[in-house]
Amino acid sequence: MEELAITVIGQDRPGIVADVAGVLAELGANLTDSTMTRLRGHFAMTLVCTGPAAADVEAALDPLAARSRLLATVRSVGTEESAAPTGEPYVLSVHGADRLGIVAAVTRVVADAGGNITDLTTRLAGPLYVLVAEVELPPGSAGATESRLNEAAAGLGVDVVLRRAESDVL
Known part of the structure; x- marks a missing residue:
């Protein structure tokens, strides 16, 4: 079994997640980490999943991608060396x-402080950016x-909040 990174993008429609997950399940691929969203x-x-060779997964996804006008990419990745956090967890808004x-x-x-961004989401709701x-x-x-975040925020005219997060919440 290989560890694979898969991306799928395209025009949103109901059922994409079910379709992709179904193809992967039929191949015996186990989803370990995933993120999915709709962007405008x-x-x-x-x-990321463990499964058969990348070429086999790509071939299995090709008909779905063609039929649904999706772009699907598959590549083999090495296993993660260390899953342990490298710092203290915070939520930045x-x-x-x-x-x-x-x-x-x-x-x-964040980068200049030696921090690592583990997840980031942005949304534009009318004139409000979050x-x-x-x-x-x-x-x-x-x-x-x-x-430093407050200084940057003042220069941008936005508000910033940095709060400690419990790792079990993340």
Whole structure:
């Protein structure tokens, strides 16, 4: 069995997740990690599974992709060396008027602090832009990171909140 990374994107419609999961189940592939969402009418899925060779999975997904006008990619990936968190878990939220550079500025602060973004979602709801991210920060760095985030947020005209998260909630 190989560990595979699979992406599926295309115009959203009911049943895509069921169709893809069905093909994978028929092949004996076990889904281990996945994320799926709808982005302005488009479907996007990324998943990691263990299963047969990448070429076999790709061949099995090809008819579904052609029939549903989806783009499906499959590639073999190495197993994760360490699943242990590298820092302390935090939830970062940003909201305010939409403007260019919010994601770039906020994620740069986290990266410069030595933090790792483990999940990030953004939504534009009318004029309101919302970003929510799960991040791991090096122990003891949250105070300084929060100060730098507040400086970046002030320059962008948005509000930012950084709060400690319990790892079992994430």
